[in-house]
Amino acid sequence: MDVIIENLPLYWEGFLRTLFLSVVSGVIALAVGTLLAAARVSPIAALRGFSMAYVEVVRNTPLTIAFFFSAIVLPRLGVTFQQFEVAAIIALSAYTAAFVAEAVRSGVNSVPLGQAEAARSIGMKFSQVLSLIVLPQAVRSVVPPLINIMIALVKNSSVAGAFFVLELFGYGRQLANANGDQVLMVLIGVAFFYLLITVPLGIVASTVERKVAIAR
Amino acid sequence: MFARFIPMTTQVPGDALVSLNAVNKHYGQLHVLKDINMNVRKGEVVVVIGPSGSGKSTLCRAINRLETIDTGEISIDGKKLPEEGKELARLRADVGMVFQSFNLFAHKTILENVTLGPIKVKGLSKAEADKEAMALLDRVGVGHQAPKLPAQLSGGQQQRVAIARALAMKPKVMLFDEPTSALDPEMINEVLDVMIQLAKEGMTMVVVTHEMGFARKAADRVVFMADGQIVEDATPEEFFTNPQSNRAKDFLSKLLTH
Numbered sequence: 194m195d196v197i198i199e200n201l202p203l204y205w206e207g208f209l210r211t212l213f214l215s216v217v218s219g220v221i222a223l224a225v226g227t228l229l230a231a232a233r234v235s236p237i238a239a240l241r242g243f244s245m246a247y248v249e250v251v252r253n254t255p256l257t258i259a260f261f262f263s264a265i266v267l268p269r270l271g272v273t274f275q276q277f278e279v280a281a282i283i284a285l286s287a288y289t290a291a292f293v294a295e296a297v298r299s300g301v302n303s304v305p306l307g308q309a310e311a312a313r314s315i316g317m318k319f320s321q322v323l324s325l326i327v328l329p330q331a332v333r334s335v336v337p338p339l340i341n342i343m344i345a346l347v348k349n350s351s352v353a354g355a356f357f358v359l360e361l362f363g364y365g366r367q368l369a370n371a372n373g374d375q376v377l378m379v380l381i382g383v384a385f386f387y388l389l390i391t392v393p394l395g396i397v398a399s400t401v402e403r404k405v406a407i408a409r
Numbered sequence: 410m411f412a413r414f415i416p417m418t419t420q421v422p423g424d425a426l427v428s429l430n431a432v433n434k435h436y437g438q439l440h441v442l443k444d445i446n447m448n449v450r451k452g453e454v455v456v457v458i459g460p461s462g463s464g465k466s467t468l469c470r471a472i473n474r475l476e477t478i479d480t481g482e483i484s485i486d487g488k489k490l491p492e493e494g495k496e497l498a499r500l501r502a503d504v505g506m507v508f509q510s511f512n513l514f515a516h517k518t519i520l521e522n523v524t525l526g527p528i529k530v531k532g533l534s535k536a537e538a539d540k541e542a543m544a545l546l547d548r549v550g551v552g553h554q555a556p557k558l559p560a561q562l563s564g565g566q567q568q569r570v571a572i573a574r575a576l577a578m579k580p581k582v583m584l585f586d587e588p589t590s591a592l593d594p595e596m597i598n599e600v601l602d603v604m605i606q607l608a609k610e611g612m613t614m615v616v617v618t619h620e621m622g623f624a625r626k627a628a629d630r631v632v633f634m635a636d637g638q639i640v641e642d643a644t645p646e647e648f649f650t651n652p653q654s655n656r657a658k659d660f661l662s663k664l665l666t667h
Contacts, residue, residue, distance in 0.1 A: 236493045237493075305510075305512070305515075307508055307510050307511075307512035308512050308513075308514055308515065310475055310506075310508070310512060311506070311508060311512035311513070311514070311571070311574075312514070313475065313498070313501060314473055314475065314501055314504070314505075314506035314575075315501070315502060315505075315506075315525070315526035315530060315574065315575065315577075315578050316498050316499060316500075316501045316502025316503075316526060316530040316531075316578060317498065317526070317529065317530060318495060318498045321529055321530075325525065325529060326514055329516055330515060330516050
């Protein structure tokens with residue numbers, strides 16, 4: 194227990210960095226994922242194809258590969274960053290966007306097709322049909338799976354620790370190395386700070402789910 | 410059959426508000442629209458009837474390109490239906506559509522359902538759109554339901570809202586795709602009454618329906634479809650009393666025996 198209390202500032206630092214990585218990647222992933230989902234249902238075949246290929250490739254390969262790509266391959270291609278955080282954010286948001294896209298797409302599919310047809314038949318453009326009619330209704334069924342994806346994102350951010358980014362898990366590993374006799378306590382401390390982010394997310398998810406149930 | 414077919418298709422082309430020219434469509438192997446030629450003049454009410462699977466719904470949906478066609482040409486008010494995009498959206502705003510399953514926007518109130526198009530597509534102010542929408546809702550007899558959500562209304566009321574929603578765009582022509590097929594019998598008339606009123610006011614209408622009463626009362630022309638073809642095209646009087654083709658005779662005899 195002492196090891197946690199003594200290193201509380203370090204834990205806190207790691208916690209804030211993990212939170213930062215998760216929030217920034219989460220916001221980017223939501224935006225990119227929604228665009229991918231929109232592309233997937235768009236009337237343009239090339240967009241549909243691109244979105245489908247992206248989602249299938251990224252969703253079905255390990256996160257570590259995404260990290261290798263952004264931390265090692267991208268710099269070789271001339272895309273360089275001052276900080277590894279940027280690479281981590283690219284990898285995490287690119288990876289998570291694929292899952293977001295699938296969740297949003299399933300939400301879009303839960304809205305009856307007839308409403309989209311009705312919206313088109315009063316002269317709405319594709320973007321209006323999506324933003325005014327389909328997405329507002331899709332949100333209800335999309336929020337719970339999206340929060341699951343965000344919880345996974347928070348945990349996935351620990352992979353960044355292996356790519357020279359100091360975040361909660363990275364600090365935890367440092368502490369474990371320095372305090373070989375108290376590894377269990379160190380890791381319990383790490384787990385606690387992860388729970389500090391993920392448990393509230395879960396509570397939000399169940400609250401939203403209840404609200405949606407009432408709205409129906 | 411051809412004797413009465415020819416005068417219909419040789420009308421002045423400029424006169425046609427909706428014009429279908431040699432339209433073909435396949436669903437895989439199935440040839441759902443076979444070389445369809447049809448003109449609808451301004452102010453005309455055309456009722457399309459026929460057995461299920463005859464292609465009449467597809468025909469109706471093709472007119473505002475909810476269904477694509479393989480070959481042929483469809484024009485609205487002299488303008489050829491464009492490909493997907495802004496141009497098509499603009500043209501669709503001129504073509505009102507009423508669906509079998511109402512398709513009201515479930516997350517919007519009745520009033521919002523009617524004002525959304527005028528505000529977002531035509532750029533009307535909210536106050537202006539609200540005023541026009543209330544007038545339309547009163548006209549179809551559901552004005553007092555304006556603040557409710559679609560799910561709180563009966564089917565007949567929902568369909569009348571759907572008609573108001575389409576009318577709010579001030580369309581040149583209204584398409585009805587089996588508008589009463591999903592309704593309980595006692596609600597059918599309230600919708601048909603609105604449609605008959607609309608027809609009397611001179612709206613150009615294409616109506617796919619099984620309601621022969623409506624066809625007799627309100628139609629200027631009856632188009633009978635079977636197996637993807639237009640088999641007869643006549644006035645209701647002629648069609649119901651003296652059908653020319655065996656296919657139509659067969660269809661009508663089945664209706665009358667029930």
